[in-house]
Structures are given as structure tokens and as C-alpha cells.
Amino acid sequence: MTSRTAMLEDIRSNLAKSAPFEHLYHHLQPSTLSPPAPTPDYSTKDLADRFSNELAAVGGEIHRVATEQQAVETVSAILGEINAKRVAISDIDLFEKADLQNIELIAEPSREELFAIDAGISTAQFAIAETGTLVLRSSMERHRLVSLVPPIHICVLNSKDIRPSMYSVLEEMSNKIDPTITFITGPSRTSDIELTLAIGVHGPKRLIVILID
Amino acid sequence: MQAQTAENFDKNARAAIADPVLQGALQNLARTFGTRRKAAIATVPDWEASREAARSIKSEVLGKLDKYLVAFADNAESNGAKIHWARDAKEACSTVTALVKDRGAEMVVKSKSMLTEEIHLNTALEAEGIEPIETDLGEWIIQLAGETPSHIVVPAIHKTKAQIAELFADKVGTDGDAGVDELTATARRILRQKFAEATVGISGVNFGIAESGSILILENEGNVRLTTSLPKTHIAVMGIEKLLPKFTDLGVFLELLPRSGTGQRLTAYQSIITGTKKGDDDEGPDELHIVLVDNGRSKMLAHPVTRQSLACIRCGACLNACPVYQSVGGHAYGAVYPGPIGAVITPQLEGLAKAKQLPYASSLCGACREVCPVKIDIPELLLHLRAEITEGTSNGVEAVEKAARRRGESLAFRLYGSMWKTPGRYRLFQKIARMTQRLVVRDGQIGKVSGLVASAAPPLGAWTAWRDAPAVAPESFRELWKRELKEGGEPK
Numbered sequence: 001m002t003s004r005t006a007m008l009e010d011i012r013s014n015l016a017k018s019a020p021f022e023h024l025y026h027h028l029q030p031s032t033l034s035p036p037a038p039t040p041d042y043s044t045k046d047l048a049d050r051f052s053n054e055l056a057a058v059g060g061e062i063h064r065v066a067t068e069q070q071a072v073e074t075v076s077a078i079l080g081e082i083n084a085k086r087v088a089i090s091d092i093d094l095f096e097k098a099d100l101q102n103i104e105l106i107a108e109p110s111r112e113e114l115f116a117i118d119a120g121i122s123t124a125q126f127a128i129a130e131t132g133t134l135v136l137r138s139s140m141e142r143h144r145l146v147s148l149v150p151p152i153h154i155c156v157l158n159s160k161d162i163r164p165s166m167y168s169v170l171e172e173m174s175n176k177i178d179p180t181i182t183f184i185t186g187p188s189r190t191s192d193i194e195l196t197l198a199i200g201v202h203g204p205k206r207l208i209v210i211l212i213d
Numbered sequence: 214m215q216a217q218t219a220e221n222f223d224k225n226a227r228a229a230i231a232d233p234v235l236q237g238a239l240q241n242l243a244r245t246f247g248t249r250r251k252a253a254i255a256t257v258p259d260w261e262a263s264r265e266a267a268r269s270i271k272s273e274v275l276g277k278l279d280k281y282l283v284a285f286a287d288n289a290e291s292n293g294a295k296i297h298w299a300r301d302a303k304e305a306c307s308t309v310t311a312l313v314k315d316r317g318a319e320m321v322v323k324s325k326s327m328l329t330e331e332i333h334l335n336t337a338l339e340a341e342g343i344e345p346i347e348t349d350l351g352e353w354i355i356q357l358a359g360e361t362p363s364h365i366v367v368p369a370i371h372k373t374k375a376q377i378a379e380l381f382a383d384k385v386g387t388d389g390d391a392g393v394d395e396l397t398a399t400a401r402r403i404l405r406q407k408f409a410e411a412t413v414g415i416s417g418v419n420f421g422i423a424e425s426g427s428i429l430i431l432e433n434e435g436n437v438r439l440t441t442s443l444p445k446t447h448i449a450v451m452g453i454e455k456l457l458p459k460f461t462d463l464g465v466f467l468e469l470l471p472r473s474g475t476g477q478r479l480t481a482y483q484s485i486i487t488g489t490k491k492g493d494d495d496e497g498p499d500e501l502h503i504v505l506v507d508n509g510r511s512k513m514l515a516h517p518v519t520r521q522s523l524a525c526i527r528c529g530a531c532l533n534a535c536p537v538y539q540s541v542g543g544h545a546y547g548a549v550y551p552g553p554i555g556a557v558i559t560p561q562l563e564g565l566a567k568a569k570q571l572p573y574a575s576s577l578c579g580a581c582r583e584v585c586p587v588k589i590d591i592p593e594l595l596l597h598l599r600a601e602i603t604e605g606t607s608n609g610v611e612a613v614e615k616a617a618r619r620r621g622e623s624l625a626f627r628l629y630g631s632m633w634k635t636p637g638r639y640r641l642f643q644k645i646a647r648m649t650q651r652l653v654v655r656d657g658q659i660g661k662v663s664g665l666v667a668s669a670a671p672p673l674g675a676w677t678a679w680r681d682a683p684a685v686a687p688e689s690f691r692e693l694w695k696r697e698l699k700e701g702g703e704p705k
Binding site: 002003004006007008010011012014015017018019020058111112115130131133138139142144145148149165166167170171173174177178179180181182183184185186187188189190191192193194195196198200201202203204 | 283299304348351354374377397436442460461464468482497512515520
């Protein structure tokens with residue numbers, strides 16, 4: 001008998017010994033399963049404001065711009081400020097028109113290169129206003145390493161992609177689930193020493209979002 | 214420090230209470246997480262409805278666990294993952310070590326997983342010459358110190374900053390007076406080297422989705438993402454109870470878990486991984502192995518009370534709320550899972566004989582039940598296990614104490630019962646009590662009974678050692694009523 005068969009048989013025989021679940025949970029109606037999320041009727045502007053406030057509250061930095069061109073300029077300015085030499089970028093063509101002097105832009109960094117990079121740049125496919133969360137989907141963009149390994153993650157977000165809640169984002173993605181979906185809420189953090197907050201333990205120390213309104 | 218065992222809970226607890234450093238840490242934990250949790254749950258429109266929903270989703274899964282497991286396994290495999298089935302800790306450990314050895318890895322990076330603690334995976338890996346590196350900061354501290362976690366969410370909560378600085382100075386050569394930021398930066402620097410080298414990463418799983426074969430892991434640090442993104446092989450070790458039916462069911466659990474655990478509305482990162490990478494263009498490991506572990510879980514399904522244990526999502530809220538945990542900390546429980554949930558899970562996983570003190574490590578105040586995001590009735594479970602210990606009721610768990618020893622107790626309760634049976638008897642016992650209590654009453658209270666009385670009736674001494682009871686009044690209400698009527702006029 002394989003372990004699979006043995007385990008499934010154990011489960012079935014133990015379930016058969018027990019009272020049916022309805023007896024214990026009779027007060028629960030089937031309708032309470034996955035309650036529909038209360039989704040207030042936010043405007044795009046409301047959502048963008050709420051997202052910006054929540055992101056700042058968890059230690060993220062936000063720059064709001066009007067156009068994609070301004071987003072590129074802002075990113076360039078930030079890279080200049082931090083004196084970035086080597087920058088990793090996901091498979092997006094954000095910088096085709098940008099003038100990035102003295103910066104080496106690495107589109108597909110190898111594992112070795114990754115650890116010696118000053119900042120990583122990606123976009124986000126969704127964001128969640130209630131919690132200031134970015135949602136990155138691997139079927140749209142190779143986001144996993146550029147948003148994780150460099151000490152600074154710069155993320156470009158379009159305000160039309162902001163949703164009110166986690167419920168609404170899950171609902172929207174449930175038809176086609178990507179190989180990897182990453183939710184990011186602020187920079188990497190830990191409270192493992194005396195519950196004292198420390199930023200940037202394993203992931204990025206700074207999370208900078210450029211929001212195109 | 215010698216490893217503490219569940220058999221010695223009483224002794225461990227006394228030592229913990231006498232440790233001022235630990236007491237300070239525990240107070241900090243209860244205060245900080247208590248306050249943060251309250252603030253975080255206030256942001257949910259209907260917290261009770263979410264708890265109800267979560268509990269009913271878990272009931273749905275557990276009631277048809279065979280069906281959902283098969284669906285999960287099939288869907289994960291059709292997305293490119295490989296599923297392994299492990300009946301017990303031994304099979305789970307041998308499955309994982311074989312996978313690591315076959316890939317020629319001498320070192321693995323690990324993210325925090327209570328299940329791998331439960332099955333003692335690190336010991337099994339080390340026995341095969343494989344070095345496991347814990348990468349969660351708290352777990353790494355514990356590993357450097359050669360200790361075990363004392364909390365399921367913040368494993369190193371029993372250690373002070375000064376102790377950790379000393380430990381780092383000794384093991385990795387930092388300054389003896391390094392602050393939190395410097396200690397954290399040191400961990401980042403050293404563990405990055407390990408991430409860069411590792412070819413196998415081992416993680417736990419918070420939720421598995423039956424309809425898609427996805428797994429979800431929550432974290433704050435980023436070490437889970439590194440563990441599951443960089444190495445060529447990712448091995449996820451998952452308890453069979455971790456399933457949810459639908460992808461959208463994650464919504465309610467992501468609302469409940471971080472708020473209950475750390476008082477965050479959402480932790481910094483959630484990774485949802487569905488199978489392996491698609492094509493050379495994609496990122497991530499080449500292989501994903503999911504090891505499904507029973508290790509005593511399926512037998513909890515056999516009784517309506519015990520099967521609640523499997524709804525647990527390991528948030529740790531019951532630890533933070535429990536007056537016993539707050540006083541004795543995690544190590545006193547002498548087991549992987551401490552606190553109220555540990556007091557009910559440990560005896561079921563390891564056998565009542567090994568942990569018979571744990572179901573008594575509670576005042577049954579119900580704080581755990583109140584905070585539990587999936588509404589597990591932990592006091593009910595504790596009473597159920599206590600009954601198994603004293604009565605030997607059957608649920609595949611061997612009774613450890615037979616009724617014989619309890620004959621005296623049973624006689625005492627029968628006597629107590631008989632004195633309430635008729636008004637005459639009640640009045641008689643009242644009179645006897647008034648006469649005899651003189652020996653033990655101080656300031657209107659029956660305090661600690663000692664001396665002759667205690668040696669004549671030892672249970673009375675034990676019962677009153679920690680409990681005061683009001684003395685029987687010199688005149689009962691009925692007597693007072695009668696007297697006043699007799700004296701004339703309306704009773705006052």
C-alpha cells in the first residue's frame with residue numbers, strides 16, 4: 001500500500017468514526033462561506049489617496065506623478081540621488097526613452113550579479129488601497145528577484161490598477177492564477193529581537209512607489 | 214541549558230516564574246501584541262462574521278479532507294509540482310533528506326516552519342551530513358544558541374537584546390554591545406552568502422488551495438521569498454490540514470491571520486506559488502516538491518471535539534492572551550507547540566502519557582477561545598483531554614490514570630451531592646459546617662487549611678492552599694427572614 005492510499009484511508013476511517021460536521025457547526029449557514037467583500041464605491045482618486053496613505057504608514061515611500069514620462073524622470077532622479085551604478089530591471093521597457101548616464105541597466109541579472117546591484121525596478125499589476133499593498137504577477141512580468149534582492153525596490157504603479165481590498169484582487173485573479181503572485185506591503189521588516197522593529201532584514205530596505213495618477 | 218520536557222511542566226513553570234529576565238520579555242510580548250491586535254481587528258468591518266466564515270471554511274475542508282487532498286495533489290501536479298505523502302515524522306524526514314541528498318546538496322536554506330520543528334527535520338538532515346541554515350532572524354538566533362523556539366510566531370522572544378548581542382559576539386564576531394539594527398544587518402550579510410550558495414530551499418506552508426494546487430506563505434523578512442526563489446529546488450513541507458477549497462477563500466484568512474498573529478493588517482510579503490516556472494523565460498526554482506504530512510493529524514478527525522484542533526492556523530494569538538503562557542513562557546511546555554493550543558495539540562501528537570500535565574496548564578478562563586480567529590473552543594478541548602486522562606474515554610488515546618486512584622474524589626463528590634438532596638440534609642450540613650469551620654476561618658474566609666485538619670484530610674489542604682472560600686454565615690437568609698417576621702412587622 002502506498003503512503004498516499006494509507007493516508008487517505010486513515011482520513012476516511014477516522015472521519016467515519018466521528019459525528020458529521022453539521023452537528024457541531026449547525027449554526028453556520030453555507031452562505032457564510034467566503035462572504036462577499038463589502039466593496040465601497042471608491043473613485044480612482046480616492047483609491048490612490050488611500051493607497052498612498054497606507055503605504056506611507058507601513059514605511060513605504062510614495063511619489064505621485066501625472067504621466068509615464070514623469071515617472072521615468074522621477075526614477076532617474078532617485079537613481080541619481082542614491083548614486084546608483086548598477087540597476088536591475090524586470091522585462092519591461094520603461095526606460096527606452098530615458099537618459100540614464102553612468103548607470104548600468106541589467107535586464108536579466110544572473111544570480112551572482114544580483115547581489116551586487118544598487119536598486120531593482122519593476123511595475124505592479126494591481127495594488128490594494130486598504131493596506132497599501134502591491135500585487136506582482138509572474139505571468140505579466142519577471143518580478144521575483146528584482147523586487148527582492150537589491151537593497152532598494154522601485155515600483156511603478158498605475159492608479160487605474162488600484163483595487164479597494166484583498167477580496168477584490170483575489171476575485172479578479174482567480175480565473176487565471178499565475179505561477180507566482182507576490183504581495184508586497186512596505187519594506188522588509190522584523191521584530192524578532194525584543195519586538196523592536198528593524199527594517200531591511202532580508203528583502204529591500206527601501207520600497208519606493210511611483211504612482212501615475 | 215537542559216532541554217525541558219512536557220512531563221516536567223510543573224517544575225519548568227516554577228523555574229520560569231522565578232526568572233526575572235523571562236518575565237520581562239513575556240510582559241513585553243503580552244502588552245505589545247495585545248495592543249497591536251486590538252487596533253488591527255478594529256479595522257475589520259465585521260470581525261465576528263470573518264471568524265465564523267473562516268471556521269466554516271475549515272469545517273468544510275476537514276469534513277471532506279480526503280476529497281480536498283486528492284484535488285490539491287492533482288492540481289499541484291498538473292501545474293508541475295511533485296507531491297509526496299508522509300504518514301509520520303520519520304517518513305517526512307526521510308523523504309526530504311532523500312530529495313536533498315539526490316541533488317547533492319550539503320547545505321540547505323530554510324524558512325521558518327513549525328511543522329519542520331515538529332518532525333525534527335534539522336536533526337534528520339544533520340544526521341545525513343546536510344547542514345540546515347535557518348534564515349528567519351528569530352530562528353537563526355535560536356539555531357546559533359542551540360535552543361528551541363519558545364513562541365510559534367516570535368521564536369526568540371525569551372531572549373533579550375543583550376543576550377543576543379553576546380551570542381552574536383561569540384558566534385559570528387560582532388561587537389558585544391551591538392544594537393538591534395547592527396544585529397539585523399549582520400544576519401542579512403551572513404545569510405545572503407548562504408542564499409547565494411544554496412541549491413535547495415525548504416519552507417513551510419500557511420495555506421494550500423485545493424482548486425488550484427497553490428501554496429501561500431506569509432512573512433515579514435523576505436527570507437521566505439529568497440528561500441523559494443533562488444535555489445533550483447524548493448521543498449515545501451505542509452500539514453494535511455492546511456487546505457482551503459477555493460483561491461478566493463484566502464481573502465478571509467489573510468484578514469484574520471496577520472491581525473491575530475502580529476497585529477499587522479497584512480505582513481510585508483505573501484507569496485502564492487502555483488507549480489513550477491513556465492518555460493526558460495520564467496523565474497524561480499526548476500522543481501517544487503510538496504511533502505504532505507499526517508503525523509497524528511488524521512486521528513484527530515475521529516472525534517467532534519478533537520478535530521477542532523486541525524482548524525488552527527498557527528497565529529499564536531492564544532499564547533499572547535493566555536495568563537499561563539504569559540507567566541511561564543514557551544519552554545516550560547517542553548514541546549514544539551506551547552501555550553493553550555500546544556496544551557491541546559501536544560498530548561494528541563505525542564500521546565497523553567508524555568504530556569499529561571499540559572491539559573491542566575490552564576485556568577479555563579477562556580481568553581484563548583475569545584481571541585482564536587477560527588473559533589477553536591480550546592477550554593472544551595482541555596476538558597476533553599482531562600476526561601481522557603482520568604476516565605480513559607476512548608479516542609485512540611490511551612488513558613493514563615485509571616479511576617482507581619480517584620475513588621476518594623468520587624466519594625467526596627457523592628457526599629457533597631447528597632447534602633443538597635433534601636432541605637433537611639442541607640440544614641444539617643449547614644449546622645455541622647458552622648461548628649467545624651471555626652478551626653479554619655480567618656477574617657470571615659476559609660483560607661489555607663493546615664496543621665491537624667490538613668493531615669487528617671490531605672485533599673482539603675491541597676484544595677485550600679490556593680483558594681479562599683467565604684465562611685458559612687452565622688445566620689442564613691431564611692433564618693434571618695423567619696426571625697424578623699417573628700419579631701413583628703415587615704422583614705427589612
